[in-house]
Amino acid sequence: MVDVSNSKGGTVLVSIQPVSSDLLPPQPNIEEGWDIVAEDGGAQTDEPTTPRAERKEIQDKEKEDHYGFIVRPGDDQLHYDATDDAKKVREREQKWLKMITNWKDWSDNKSTRLKERCRKGIPDSLRGRAWMLLSGANELMEQNAGVFEELVSREDNDVVIHVIDKDLARTFPSHVLFAEKGSQGQRDLRLVLKAYAFYNEKTGYCQAMAPVAATLLMHMPANQAFWCLVQICEQYLPGYYSPGLHAFQIDALILKDLLAKQLPVVAQFLDSKLPPTNPNEVHKGLDPVLYCTEWFMSIFSRSLPWRSVLRVWDMFFFEGVKVLFKVALAIMSLSFSKPKQREECPGFFEVTQKLRNLPLSVTHEGILLPEILRFPIHNQELKKFHFQQADVHFSEERARIMEMQARRSQARKSFSTLSEATSEGPD
């Protein structure tokens, strides 16, 4: 009854970012002296000079990885070999199968163990089902039978659907599901995003939803992906995708507070790296929006190697928004804790570029995941920071924030996160 065909272990290649399918040969450069931008481009610098015949050969070498990404040679920092121990995978599958069949008991009574198992990673073959259960989307879908079908049958809202259509080809274009124009994956993505835009007309469609929905579609059919997206947008990250992006903006500021508290040296270092033109401007340090917008809004789906993305999502579905902060702190810690690492980034440009092109020495699941667990974040603390930031920056919206907190807390309750690592009750 459960398809385990794609979890046999074995060597897999992992990709995180779309790769260009068609680079034109380089044109003669204009009269500038030297080109800084190429400096950290490492992985693809050889490509434009490759002769046509050779390029054809490289294209022939493209292959689909374990997760459906089309992998091309040369992206060392984006793909890595990983071998799963087949025996371990099988054992984990057995455990998860048992949990899934006794879900209520597990979510009601054994949430600490459930959390631990999410942290260890959900087996690939059961991930979609586990995400549905962890998020509460399963229940929601059962209670709302026929709603998704009704939403997608509605006549397109031109304004919204137009933006969605433009993004279909720009969402994981290197994944087999979404690579082809008009493919099943693109059609499903369109349906899910359209349905959500009708489901919550106030929020409508936000561009960062596309990679989130696409990640879900890699694991489940469209109607399930829709209800999972609903839970993410309404319960896990309420207000993130709304027209003002208020909740995200508050969280970006909270990240700054958490950095200052948990990694003071790194925080100080980051704040000394200002955009070079504004030395006298009244500033509050490096704007977290510059690096964490894509991280948070796409739940890291565009910023990490795929195996790390999945591990982060496994944790996220159990522990909620705090995982975003933990991952961000782990990245910062791994990137800038050593004096040498800080010396390598003398300026604003190097810092932001490093954070936008994270090396495997930071993002590899074997390195990143243990680091994530080093940063306990107390719900109470998160709440306190939330109100502080709301007071300072969005005081007029306090009422809304409180509502958001209430919803998050409600979400935690219903997703069985009663027992936190910090042994606090849900806030």
Next chain:
Amino acid sequence: MARATDKKYDHLFQLLLCGDSSVGKTCLISRFADNEFRHTHINTIGIDFKLKLFTIRDKKIRMQIWDTAGQERYETLTAQYYRKAQGIILVYDITREETFRNVTKWLRNIEDHGVKGVKIILIGNKVDLESERKISTRHGQKLANQHNIKFFETSAWKDINVTEAFTELAEQILAKVESGGGRDRGSSSIRESAIKLHEQQPTPATKSHGGCCSGGSSN
């Protein structure tokens, strides 16, 4: 290779690209900064930037080019970067009417959030899709004239006019800097006094665009 922080340049210019979603902002920057074009690419979430070193009239210019997400709701994140920009490239897609209609809206945004006297140019992108063209060159030019700004039609894919457009904007900023445009915040004097940029932006109610181009001087 030169490090980005080496002070081997005469001027540092901050440019920003804005315009509707999917008009080709990121592709224009990639073409200009890296001389590359990708047929498969991803949408911009939030804000990004690239650096480009560039020489005009023997002056080495270090350009910091900010790329913004086109969807309206991201304006709340990108607004503060308008304030830092000395030059803004407003892009529409010649094959999509609504992106042209929205140019006026984007100009209003620039007025609301940008520095007074910021240099602006208008770009109609995707001229490689001539058969799908909806906005004539004449229309684009007319709109640019109305607002006293320079106009280019470009193709990031075919590399048509991209360098020319960026060069023109850089020339305008350089001219302003060299003529000692100290009065205009956002010019070369940013090194001394950028402090009050955000306090002195024009009120949203202002209607005139006269300040956009400093009397239309192009270089």
